[in-house]
Amino acid sequence: MTGYTIAVVGATGAVGTKMIQMLEQATFPIKSVKLLASKRSAGKKILFKGKEAEIQETTAESFENVDIALFSAGGSISKQFAPEAVKRGAVVIDNTSAYRMDSEVPLVVPEVNEEAVRSHKGIIANPNCSTIQMMVALEPIRKQYGLDRIIVSTYQAVSGAGISAVKEMKEQAQKMLNEEPYEATILPSGGDKKHFPIAFNALPQIDLFTEDGYTFEELKMINETKKIMSDDKIKVSATCVRIPVVSGHSESVYIEVKEDGASVSALQDILRNAPGVVLQDDPSNQIYPTALAAAGKKETFVGRIRKDRDEDKGFHMWIVSDNLLKGAAWNSVQIAESLHKLGLIKVSN
Amino acid sequence: MTGYTIAVVGATGAVGTKMIQMLEQATFPIKSVKLLASKRSAGKKILFKGKEAEIQETTAESFENVDIALFSAGGSISKQFAPEAVKRGAVVIDNTSAYRMDSEVPLVVPEVNEEAVRSHKGIIANPNCSTIQMMVALEPIRKQYGLDRIIVSTYQAVSGAGISAVKEMKEQAQKMLNEEPYEATILPSGGDKKHFPIAFNALPQIDLFTEDGYTFEELKMINETKKIMSDDKIKVSATCVRIPVVSGHSESVYIEVKEDGASVSALQDILRNAPGVVLQDDPSNQIYPTALAAAGKKETFVGRIRKDRDEDKGFHMWIVSDNLLKGAAWNSVQIAESLHKLGLIKVSN
Numbered sequence: 001m002t003g004y005t006i007a008v009v010g011a012t013g014a015v016g017t018k019m020i021q022m023l024e025q026a027t028f029p030i031k032s033v034k035l036l037a038s039k040r041s042a043g044k045k046i047l048f049k050g051k052e053a054e055i056q057e058t059t060a061e062s063f064e065n066v067d068i069a070l071f072s073a074g075g076s077i078s079k080q081f082a083p084e085a086v087k088r089g090a091v092v093i094d095n096t097s098a099y100r101m102d103s104e105v106p107l108v109v110p111e112v113n114e115e116a117v118r119s120h121k122g123i124i125a126n127p128n129c130s131t132i133q134m135m136v137a138l139e140p141i142r143k144q145y146g147l148d149r150i151i152v153s154t155y156q157a158v159s160g161a162g163i164s165a166v167k168e169m170k171e172q173a174q175k176m177l178n179e180e181p182y183e184a185t186i187l188p189s190g191g192d193k194k195h196f197p198i199a200f201n202a203l204p205q206i207d208l209f210t211e212d213g214y215t216f217e218e219l220k221m222i223n224e225t226k227k228i229m230s231d232d233k234i235k236v237s238a239t240c241v242r243i244p245v246v247s248g249h250s251e252s253v254y255i256e257v258k259e260d261g262a263s264v265s266a267l268q269d270i271l272r273n274a275p276g277v278v279l280q281d282d283p284s285n286q287i288y289p290t291a292l293a294a295a296g297k298k299e300t301f302v303g304r305i306r307k308d309r310d311e312d313k314g315f316h317m318w319i320v321s322d323n324l325l326k327g328a329a330w331n332s333v334q335i336a337e338s339l340h341k342l343g344l345i346k347v348s349n
Numbered sequence: 350m351t352g353y354t355i356a357v358v359g360a361t362g363a364v365g366t367k368m369i370q371m372l373e374q375a376t377f378p379i380k381s382v383k384l385l386a387s388k389r390s391a392g393k394k395i396l397f398k399g400k401e402a403e404i405q406e407t408t409a410e411s412f413e414n415v416d417i418a419l420f421s422a423g424g425s426i427s428k429q430f431a432p433e434a435v436k437r438g439a440v441v442i443d444n445t446s447a448y449r450m451d452s453e454v455p456l457v458v459p460e461v462n463e464e465a466v467r468s469h470k471g472i473i474a475n476p477n478c479s480t481i482q483m484m485v486a487l488e489p490i491r492k493q494y495g496l497d498r499i500i501v502s503t504y505q506a507v508s509g510a511g512i513s514a515v516k517e518m519k520e521q522a523q524k525m526l527n528e529e530p531y532e533a534t535i536l537p538s539g540g541d542k543k544h545f546p547i548a549f550n551a552l553p554q555i556d557l558f559t560e561d562g563y564t565f566e567e568l569k570m571i572n573e574t575k576k577i578m579s580d581d582k583i584k585v586s587a588t589c590v591r592i593p594v595v596s597g598h599s600e601s602v603y604i605e606v607k608e609d610g611a612s613v614s615a616l617q618d619i620l621r622n623a624p625g626v627v628l629q630d631d632p633s634n635q636i637y638p639t640a641l642a643a644a645g646k647k648e649t650f651v652g653r654i655r656k657d658r659d660e661d662k663g664f665h666m667w668i669v670s671d672n673l674l675k676g677a678a679w680n681s682v683q684i685a686e687s688l689h690k691l692g693l694i695k696v697s698n
Contacts, residue, residue, distance in 0.1 A: 149659070151500055151603055153502035153588075153601035155504065155551045155590065155592065170526055173522055173526060174526055177519055177522060177523055177526075188635070192635060193634075193635065194634075194635045196639060196641075197641060200593060200594050200595055200640075200641065201594060201639055201640050201641040202504045202592060202594060202599045202639065202640050203639060204599070204601075204637055204638075204639070204652070204653050204667045205632075205635065205637065209632040209633060209635075212655065212656075213613065213632050213653065213654070213655035213656075214655060214658075222658065235658075235659035235660070236658075236659075237603065237657055237658065237659070237663075237665065239502075239601040239653070239665055239667070241504065241599070241601065243504065243551060243592045243593070244549060244592070244593050244594075245549050245550060245551060245593075246549055250551045250553070250590070252502035252553075252588040252590065252601075254500055254586065264562065283554075283558040283562050284558060285542075285543075286537070286541060286542065286543045286554065286558075288553050288554065289553075290545060290550055290551065290552060290553070291549075291550050291551050292545075292546060292549065292550040303553070304553050304562065304588070305562070306561065306562035306563060307561075307562075308586055309563075309571065309584075309585075309586065310498070310584035310585075310586070311584070314586075316586065316588055318553045318588070
């Protein structure tokens with residue numbers, strides 16, 4: 001049997017688990033998967049296409065004979081092992097922030113800049129979840145009318161912070177419903193000093209703060225947008241907020257286009273035909289995207305498109321997608337599909 | 350004993366209950382309270398300042414000898430009974446949308462436009478909850494630097510839709526935690542055709558849709574802002590979203606000021622000294638407002654003030670307040686306090 005040998009690093013995590021599911025649905029040939037995680041998880045068994053696969057501890061040697069390595073085990077693991085994988089001939093698709101802004105590393109959303117994969121030097125970065133879905137929705141509009149400006153406020157799901165954060169949210173919610181005392185030990189950021197409850201709350205902090213008052217999550221949206229759209233001049237502002245949703249990031253997005261002539265119906269037409277987008281925009285029938293309805297789906301859902309009441313080139317919209325799928329696992333597997341489709345990947349043996 | 354006779358219409362509702370609590374804390378003299386509701390609730394007993402008061406059915410005659418009537422029982426009840434109350438000499442403070450945009454009716458946030466109460470012709474309107482907290486935070490900035498533009502995305506609590514909506518959210522949450530089937534019968538709007546779950550979700554619809562794709566809630570924020578700030582030219586855009594929070598509306602607000610010279614520290618200084626505002630803005634110590642922390646408090650909390658990275662006069666901030674208190678009951682009682690303080694109200698007997 002020929003096909004690729006694919007490693008998943010972080011195979012027991014929220015994204016890694018979904019990567020395995022998405023690989024089961026991939027259209028390129030897979031000879032075998034190597035499920036890698038920390039020593040703690042080694043020996044656990046996970047089903048892949050109905051067969052048991054055993055989790056192995058990630059070591060440099062794990063990447064021998066691997067063709068594609070999908071990483072989603074945190075930035076420090078990527079920094080440590082991605083070069084080892086590349087050294088052994090694998091192409092790394094990295095879902096952490098470790099290499100995203102590296103000028104040598106393409107940052108890819110296949111619907112937007114698939115051709116960028118051609119320039120890879122071993123590592124391709126998967127953008128931040130909240131950036132990806134915004135790019136899928138806005139790039140088709142940008143192609144037609146140009147984009148001068150984006151202001152986004154996010155409503156981000158807890159699964160973006162990992163399985164343990166979801167577990168804690170559910171425990172908090174249960175205790176609040178019981179009117180019992182609850183505790184918070186993870187969010188807004190495991191690496192920060194203070195922790196606040198997310199159940200029945202909204203936390204205006206995702207990741208750590210930078211010195212100018214923006215969070216790293218907000219800067220990711222700003223900087224990654226400019227890199228993916230290859231446009232340093234585009235004005236981007238972001239406010240990133242965590243809300244008590246399991247999976248499915250929602251975004252309230254304001255844009256100003258450059259060209260004249262855009263209208264709500266023109267934008268709807270563009271998005272109706274855009275790759276990876278499902279237009280759900282019929283307010284009179286209460287049709288619009290929601291996180292619960294988008295969870296488990298691979299597409300990006302767009303609705304509530306309306307014209308700003310003061311700015312002729314200004315439009316508002318509501319963009320929703322499953323942060324673990326298009327925001328992470330599915331986009332990574334799509335990058336692998338692009339590599340395959342463009343003939344950029346060799347089977348190692 | 351001298352003092353005002355005060356009627357609360359909708360005394361058993363989410364806001365009415367809080368109005369009674371806020372009246373207990375009011376500084377003006379109260380001779381008696383009349384707790385009014387629908388026939389269904391008549392006979393129920395509620396404590397006011399430790400004494401039992403019986404709920405009575407609302408009739409035109411209920412307003413005989415009433416000095417101040419606080420209404421929060423829906424627009425149609427206000428339309429029906431507010432004129433009856435005025436006819437009998439009461440000043441009506443109406444917390445529904447029935448009269449807000451009536452040019453004869455002042456729309457008042459005491460920290461912003463207290464003097465407007467002087468022009469009342471019997472009815473004073475209490476603005477929409479999401480508008481009030483934004484006005485409290487932005488008016489002090491507008492006074493200093495002018496305001497050209499506001500773009501707001503809201504994260505609104507379920508109690509704004511009433512006690513039954515909160516009950517349904519909690520039931521949905523419990524069933525989702527148990528992985529049992531759940532149903533939705535109230536939100537996004539009791540008056541609309543379809544209903545969606547709010548637990549572990551975000552609904553980009555509050556109130557019904559208008560023909561141009563905005564919801565009435567969004568138009569309330571837009572139109573009420575212009576009226577309260579007495580500025581038809583100010584550009585206002587709103588996206589109103591319900592999230593699974595019990596009480597406490599959060600808002601991601603972008604503003605562009607008119608004058609030069611504004612800075613984050615200048616805005617912080619203004620808000621540190623602004624009436625009704627508590628500045629909670631120290632990202633390096635993770636100090637910012639959250640809905641859970643603001644619930645039960647009368648102030649408006651502001652944090653995450655930061656400069657836009659592209660627009661020199663653009664700033665972002667996060668504004669949070671208890672939608673039932675400053676957003677409704679407390680603002681109404683404050684209006685009554687303003688009437689008393691300005692000597693605009695006569696004791697009827």
